[in-house]
Amino acid sequence: MRGIFSKRRMTLLVLVALVAVLPLVFPSGYYYRVAALVWISALAAVGLNILMGYAGQVSLGHAGFFGVGAYAVAIGPARLGLASWICILLGAAASGGIAWLVGRPILRLKGHYLAIGTLGFGVLIALVLTSEAKWTGGPDGTSVARLAVANMRISGPTAWYWISGFVLVFGAWLALNLEDSPAGRALRALHDSEIAAALGGIDVARHKLWAFVLAAVYASIAGSELALFDGFITPDTAGFLHSIELVAMVVLGGMGSVLGSVVGAALLTTLPQLLTVFVEYEQALLGLIIMLAMIFLRLGIVPGVQRMLARSAS
Amino acid sequence: MDGFATMAEFLQFAFSGLTVGAVYALVALGFTIIYNASDVVNFAQGEFVMLGGMVTVAVSAAGIPLPLAALFAVALAVGVGVALHRLAIEPAHGASPVVLIIITIGASIFIRGVAQIVFDRQFHKLPSFSGDAPFVLFGATILPQSLWVMGGAGAIVVVLHAFFERTILGKAVLAAAANRLAARLVGIDTRLIMTLSFGISAAIGAVAGILVTPITLTSYNVGTLLALKGFAGGMLGGMGNPLGAVLGGLLLGLVEAFGAGYLSSTYKDGIAFVMILVVLFVSPRGLLGRRSVERV
Amino acid sequence: MSALAAENVAIAFGGIVAVDGVSFSVEPGNIFSIIGPNGAGKTTLFNIMSGIYRPGSGRILLAGEDVTGLEPHRLAAKGLARTFQNLQIFFRMSVVENVMVGRHLREARDLMKALFRFPSVGHQNRATREKARELLAFVGLADRADDAAGSLPYGGLRRLEIARALALEPRLLLLDEPAAGCNPVETEAVEGLVREIVRSGITVVLVEHDMRFVMRVSDRILVLDGGKKLAEGTADEVRRNPQVIAAYLGRYGSKEAARARS
Numbered sequence: 001m002r003g004i005f006s007k008r009r010m011t012l013l014v015l016v017a018l019v020a021v022l023p024l025v026f027p028s029g030y031y032y033r034v035a036a037l038v039w040i041s042a043l044a045a046v047g048l049n050i051l052m053g054y055a056g057q058v059s060l061g062h063a064g065f066f067g068v069g070a071y072a073v074a075i076g077p078a079r080l081g082l083a084s085w086i087c088i089l090l091g092a093a094a095s096g097g098i099a100w101l102v103g104r105p106i107l108r109l110k111g112h113y114l115a116i117g118t119l120g121f122g123v124l125i126a127l128v129l130t131s132e133a134k135w136t137g138g139p140d141g142t143s144v145a146r147l148a149v150a151n152m153r154i155s156g157p158t159a160w161y162w163i164s165g166f167v168l169v170f171g172a173w174l175a176l177n178l179e180d181s182p183a184g185r186a187l188r189a190l191h192d193s194e195i196a197a198a199l200g201g202i203d204v205a206r207h208k209l210w211a212f213v214l215a216a217v218y219a220s221i222a223g224s225e226l227a228l229f230d231g232f233i234t235p236d237t238a239g240f241l242h243s244i245e246l247v248a249m250v251v252l253g254g255m256g257s258v259l260g261s262v263v264g265a266a267l268l269t270t271l272p273q274l275l276t277v278f279v280e281y282e283q284a285l286l287g288l289i290i291m292l293a294m295i296f297l298r299l300g301i302v303p304g305v306q307r308m309l310a311r312s313a314s
Numbered sequence: 315m316d317g318f319a320t321m322a323e324f325l326q327f328a329f330s331g332l333t334v335g336a337v338y339a340l341v342a343l344g345f346t347i348i349y350n351a352s353d354v355v356n357f358a359q360g361e362f363v364m365l366g367g368m369v370t371v372a373v374s375a376a377g378i379p380l381p382l383a384a385l386f387a388v389a390l391a392v393g394v395g396v397a398l399h400r401l402a403i404e405p406a407h408g409a410s411p412v413v414l415i416i417i418t419i420g421a422s423i424f425i426r427g428v429a430q431i432v433f434d435r436q437f438h439k440l441p442s443f444s445g446d447a448p449f450v451l452f453g454a455t456i457l458p459q460s461l462w463v464m465g466g467a468g469a470i471v472v473v474l475h476a477f478f479e480r481t482i483l484g485k486a487v488l489a490a491a492a493n494r495l496a497a498r499l500v501g502i503d504t505r506l507i508m509t510l511s512f513g514i515s516a517a518i519g520a521v522a523g524i525l526v527t528p529i530t531l532t533s534y535n536v537g538t539l540l541a542l543k544g545f546a547g548g549m550l551g552g553m554g555n556p557l558g559a560v561l562g563g564l565l566l567g568l569v570e571a572f573g574a575g576y577l578s579s580t581y582k583d584g585i586a587f588v589m590i591l592v593v594l595f596v597s598p599r600g601l602l603g604r605r606s607v608e609r610v
Numbered sequence: 611m612s613a614l615a616a617e618n619v620a621i622a623f624g625g626i627v628a629v630d631g632v633s634f635s636v637e638p639g640n641i642f643s644i645i646g647p648n649g650a651g652k653t654t655l656f657n658i659m660s661g662i663y664r665p666g667s668g669r670i671l672l673a674g675e676d677v678t679g680l681e682p683h684r685l686a687a688k689g690l691a692r693t694f695q696n697l698q699i700f701f702r703m704s705v706v707e708n709v710m711v712g713r714h715l716r717e718a719r720d721l722m723k724a725l726f727r728f729p730s731v732g733h734q735n736r737a738t739r740e741k742a743r744e745l746l747a748f749v750g751l752a753d754r755a756d757d758a759a760g761s762l763p764y765g766g767l768r769r770l771e772i773a774r775a776l777a778l779e780p781r782l783l784l785l786d787e788p789a790a791g792c793n794p795v796e797t798e799a800v801e802g803l804v805r806e807i808v809r810s811g812i813t814v815v816l817v818e819h820d821m822r823f824v825m826r827v828s829d830r831i832l833v834l835d836g837g838k839k840l841a842e843g844t845a846d847e848v849r850r851n852p853q854v855i856a857a858y859l860g861r862y863g864s865k866e867a868a869r870a871r872s
Contacts, residue, residue, distance in 0.1 A: 058412045105595040111411055112355050116549050117594050120587035123542065127584045174725045181724035181731055182717040182738075189700045189711040196698035199660055201686035201715035201778060210721060240538065244419050251416060256702065280431055287424025294417045295406045 008176040011259050015172055019165035032157035034273050039164035040225045042265035043171050045249040046258055047218020050175055052247065053256035054184060055211045056191030057107060060115050061122020062246050065095040065216040067129055067238020069223030074144040074233050075135055084147045088224040095220035096213045103212040104205065119240065126238040141234030144227045160229045167225065171218055172258050178214075179258070187211055188256070219246070244290075252293045254300025263301050322453025327575040328568065333460040333529065335567020336467035337363070340522035341544025342551065342559035343474070344515035350491035350554050351511035354403055354414050358422040360541030361429075362519025365391045367532030368429060370524050371438040380441070388520045394425065395516025399509045422537060429534040442528040459528045466525045470518055471560055487511065491554075539583065546590040611674045613638040613782050613813040619658060619668035628654045630837040631668070636782075636815055636830075641808055643816040643824045646834035647857070652817045653695055655834070656786050659815070660692045661685045673781065687715055689781035693771040693788060695817070699759050706755040708770055709742035712777025745773040749803060765796035772803060782813045789820050797823055825849070833857070 022035055044066055051057050072091025076082040082090070106117045129136050136142060147154045154163070178184045186207045190197040198204050227233040236242065245268055253264025271289060275282045297304060341359055348356045369387035374380050402421055406414060443462050448455040478484040490497040490507040498504050523532065530536075547566045551558025566586050574582040615635035621628055629651040636642040644652050657663045659670055661682040669678045672688055680688075691712075700708050717734055724731050746752050749769040754762060762770060768788055775783055785804070789797040797820060804827055808814050818824045824831065825845045833840040833854050841851045848854055 052412075058415075060415075106591075109594055112415075112553060113549070113594060115355070115412070115415055116545060117591060119542065120546065120590050124584050124587050124591075127581065127587075131580045173727075177725055177727040177731070180735060182714055182719045182734075183721055183724050185703075185707060185711050186714055188703055188707075192700040192702055193698040195662060195682065196694065196700070196774075197711070198682035199686055199690075199692055200712050200774065201683050202711070203683050240542070241423070244416065244423075247412075248416055248420075251413060281427065283430060284424055284427025287420045287422070287427055290420030291402055291417055291424060294409070294413050294420060295402065298406070298409050298413055 006180075008180055011176055012169070012173060014259060015169050015262065019169060023161065029157055032161040034270060036157055036160040036164045036229060037226075037273075038262075038266045038269045039161070039168040040222050040229065041246075041249065041269045042262040043164070043168045043225070044219045044222035044246055045253070045261035045265040046168070046171050046175050047215045047222070048246050049250050049256065049258060049261040050178065050187070050218070051211045051215040052250050053254075053261070054179065054187040054191065055208055056255075057208055057211065058115050058118065058247065059122075059212070059215065060119035060240075060243050060247060061125070062118070062215065062219050063238050063240070063242035064122035064125030065099065065219035066223035066226075066242065066246070067125055067235065068095045068098070069220030069225075070144075070227035070233045070237050071129055071136055071142075071223075072220070073147075073224045073227045074137075074142050077145045078142075079135065084145060084228060085149070088221060088228075091224050092217045092220045095216040099213045099216035100209065103209045107205065107208040107212060119243070122238070122243050123240055126235050126240070129238050130235040136235070139235060141232055143232050144230070146231060147228045155229075155231070160225075164225055164229070167221065168262070171221075172262070175258050183207065183210070248290050248293070251300060252290075252297065254303040257300065257302045260300050260302035267301075318453060323575070325452055325454035327571045329454060329456050329460060331568035331571030332564060333463050333526075333567070334570065335547075335564035336464050337522050337526045337540070337563075338543050338547040338566050339560040339563025340467055340470060340518050341540055342548035342563040343471070343556060344518045345545055345548040346554060346556050346559040347487075347511050347515045347518075349548075350556075351487060352399075352403065352508045353411070354418065355411070355545070355553075356398075356512075356515070357415060357418040357541050357545070358398060358425060358537075359515065359519055359544055360537030360539070361422050361425040362391045362395065362516045362537075363523035363526075363540050364429065364532060364534065364537040365394060365425070365516075366520030366523025367440070367527035367536070368433050368438065368523075368534065369520075370527065371440055371532065372433055374440070380443075384524045387524060388517050391516040391520035392513045395512040396509055398516075399512040403508075403512075404505075422541065426534055426537060433534055435534060437531045437533045438527070439531050440524070440527040457529060459525075463522075463525045463529070466521060470521060474514075474518075474556070483510070543586045546586045549590055550593055611638075612636055612671070613640075613673060614642075614659065614815060615671040616655070616659070617669045617671070619655070619665045619670065621654060621658060621663055621666045628837050629658065629665070632832075632834065632837075632839050633668075634832050634839070634842060636813060638813050639808065639811065640829040641804065641814045641816060641827050643818060643828040643831045644834060645818065645821070645824055645831060646840070649836075650834040651837040652834055653786060654837075656692065656784055656815075656817055660690065660784060686778060686780075689778075690784070691775035691778040691780035691782070692784035693768070693775050693786055695786040695790060697767050697771060699767055699770065701758075701760045703759055704755070705751060705757050705759050705762065705770060706739060706742050706746060708759050709745050709773045709777050710738050712745075712774040713738045713741060715778060742773075742777060745776050746770075748776070748806075749773045750799065765792045765799075768792065768796075768800065769803070772800075772807075776807070776812075780812060782815065783807060785814060785816045785818075787817055787819060789818060789823055801827055 026032060048059065048062050051059055069091040072094065073084050073087045076087030076090060077084050102121060106121065109117045130139050186197060186202040189200065190202060190204050190207060194204050223237060226237065249264035249268050250261050252267060254260030272282060272286065275285055341363060344359045344362065345356060348354055366387050369390050370383045373383035373386050398421055402417055406417055442459040444458045448457050478488055486502045487507050490502055490504045494504050543566060544563065547563035548559040550566060551562030566589065569589060570582055570585050573585040612635035617633050618631050619629055620631050632655060644655060646652055658665050661680050664679040669676055672690060677685060677688060700711060717738060743752065743755055746755050749772055751766060751769055751773065754766065759770065772788065789800045792800060801823055804814055828845055830843065831845060831848045832842045833848060835857050840857060841848055841854050
């Protein structure tokens with residue numbers, strides 16, 4: 001398992017290969033767009049996986065941080081005259097700061113109580129984004145200035161494919177590094193037994209808090225990317241349904257698996273695109289897919305497949 | 315403003331708060347019944363409320379008298395509740411609480427999606443049960459339908475209480491909630507009890523939806539927010555405590571009405587969540603929640 | 611100075627007194643056992659000593675320092691480790707990773723260095739893994755290091771918990787029924803381990819139901835009954851104590867008492 005073919009390196013290799021090779025088989029520019037959307041969602045999912053998959057702490061309000069990142073690049077350049085890339089960082093810092101402030105009391109909660117606490121928090125962020133129309137454009141959303149670097153405007157699916165692909169690989173690298181470190185082991189340990197982890201000398205509250213902050217920063221950056229890519233943003237990106245989608249990505253792909261989060265994001269992002277033929281049926285089908293996946297693929301796709309492969313190998 | 319007007323305003327807010335609170339209380343009660351029987355937090359609870367309203371609207375539009383249409387809507391909601399348990403919750407036996415939560419959220423998205431196809435995306439109204447002429451009490455105007463909502467909620471609580479305390483089946487539900495294994499050992503069919511709980515919860519939700527539609531209107535997507543607020547109400551009262559659920563729901567409705575009236579109506583929908591966060595931060599198991607000791 | 615001392619420790623849950631004014635002290639390098647019938651308050655006392663419960667009254671002293679009510683992870687930093695009667699294994703991890711978690715306090719834990727994979731992180735991982743393997747060899751699980759923790763048999767899980775606790779390099783080790791559910795051969799292996807651990811300079815406090823085991827290994831024994839201290843002394847003293855005999859005879863019949871005497 002270790003050495004050159006460690007799980008960490010294999011995962012990275014697969015991701016880099018995917019990002020590099022996929023464009024060779026894209027028949028049209030539309031595919032760049034869908035793939036960029038996948039990489040962006042995957043970044044948020046990889047971050048949420050640190051909190052949910054490693055540490056086992058659910059967040060049903062994570063889209064709130066996604067929204068903070070998205071609105072940071074919408075409001076900052078338009079209202080404060082700041083450069084977009086600075087606003088990405090400011091959004092990430094704000095998300096991390098908010099997570100750090102609310103994290104301690106929220107993460108004291110367990111199980112259903114944690115679920116409702118994070119949910120309520122996420123709904124509040126979405127509500128602020130909807131209500132402060134003077135700044136956010138209200139429920140109808142607001143347009144977002146394109147990203148510009150050295151007076152060059154960066155837009156279009158191809159450019160964003162490579163940007164989001166690179167950021168995803170980088171984010172996955174960080175998450176994989178974390179997994180294989182004292183802090184990562186601490187998170188995975190407290191997932192199974194907080195008491196045993198604490199008596200192993202692990203400051204459980206502190207580790208949960210940092211996982212929450214990291215996950216918030218990932219979501220925020222993903223939100224900024226989506227806003228800059230689409231050029232338009234609505235409060236729905238911070239809403240309850242989007243939070244559920246993010247959670248479903250992590251669980252569907254396989255809790256604790258970075259590659260799983262990417263696979264989950266790919267499925268839940270591309271399916272609605274495929275289903276647009278049945279616009280009317282989109283919601284019903286999405287609900288059905290989530291239900292079926294959770295009932296029959298509880299282990300998650302990637303760990304499930306890995307287990308099957310391991311069985312057939314031995 | 316003179317004292318009387320202030321008083322009238324206060325009463326006005328209190329009545330609208332209690333009306334909305336009664337609906338939250340019923341949703342919270344539905345949550346609690348399912349949670350006690352099966353440990354599942356059912357986020358599809360709001361969809362039962364939606365079904366109650368929407369199905370009654372559709373059936374009565376087809377010329378069926380309102381009481382019959384309402385009966386049909388409740389029966390249909392019960393059917394959906396039973397199907398939810400048998401087709402989605404039971405097959406996922408042994409899944410973690412988070413997975414079960416996501417399944418019920420998936421179910422709620424599914425039900426909403428189907429409702430959108432079967433009905434439409436418009437808002438719908440039902441006629442008030444006993445006219446729209448408001449009456450005045452100490453300067454506050456009250457809709458007769460408000461009394462229907464509060465009275466209906468009260469009647470449901472009384473009937474449920476009698477069911478749990480007076481009937482063998484009701485006691486079996488309580489026994490299964492207290493200790494599932496022990497209940498099974500004394501011959502209680504806990505599977506049937508769980509299905510029954512989903513059915514009862516669905517019926518309660520549907521009735522709430524029918525009662526409140528003449529006041530608040532209904533559409534295919536009213537369920538989400540109701541589910542969240544009902545859940546907040548149940549959580550305020552302490553998960554698993556039916557009396558707490560009812561009180562939590564009423565309290566939430568009152569705080570919302572007063573908050574919207576005296577502070578800001580923009581953030582009316584946020585009050586529930588601020589409240590619940592504050593309560594959870596102070597007492598991580600809700601106001602009337604059971605204390606548990608960590609066992610290792 | 612004693613390695614561990616309890617002074618008038620008491621705790622109640624919802625009006626029911628689980629531990630009622632218990633005092634004792636453990637000499638460094640000793641094996642100190644706590645016995646008593648079910649419900650006597652043994653595990654509750656353990657939970658107080660390891661910071662999971664805060665006692666209603668009384669004090670806990672660790673090497674002379676008042677540590678009453680200190681959080682578990684701070685107690686661990688002061689050199690206390692424990693195992694659990696109801697196993698608390700990290701089932702999502704491999705056997706060796708379970709032990710690696712126990713090295714937490716002995717590792718550099720800079721989050722930024724970990725995220726950006728400074729070379730030191732890789733070196734440290736290798737060193738931690740090496741140390742964990744040594745401990746697994748010590749408890750006889752060397753060949754299972756890379757298996758999933760959940761694949762170990764019951765006795766193996768008990769030894770895995772011991773290895774994880776030792777990874778902390780504690781001064782004091784609390785063992786909560788280390789031989790529970792073990793067959794005679796496994797129990798003998800655990801006994802050998804406990805003796806070995808004490809020989810390496812670690813003080814051991816033990817809760818155990820297997821009387822033969824307790825009588826053989828213990829330097830001193832504390833007998834609890836109904837949350838109160840019934841007796842304390844060497845194995846011989848406890849064996850001859852009429853109150854202890856009465857408690858065991860009265861409640862469990864002659865078989866256990868005879869076993870305690872043998």
